Amino acid sequence: MHQRKLLAYIKRNLPDAFRAVQTGRRAEALPQLSAADKAVIYCYTDDGYDALNQALYTNGGRNTSLFGQA
Secondary structure (H helix, E strand, C coil), X not given: CCHHHHHHHHHHHCHHHHHHCCCHHHHHCCCCCCHHHHHHHHHHHHXXXXXXXXXXXXXXXXXXXXXXXX
């Protein structure tokens, strides 16, 4: 995705994640990634983590997701 479009998307849809990766250790980590890249990873990793935990809890610890399965 073009960086300008990505940045516009993030500022519009992920402002909290964007702010979170611009300060402290998150800002210094992985200097090869832009703040926009970090914001996407930060947001969707956190969202995915919560969703996976809820699914595991609901399904007695079994991962019933088809994502990543052969």
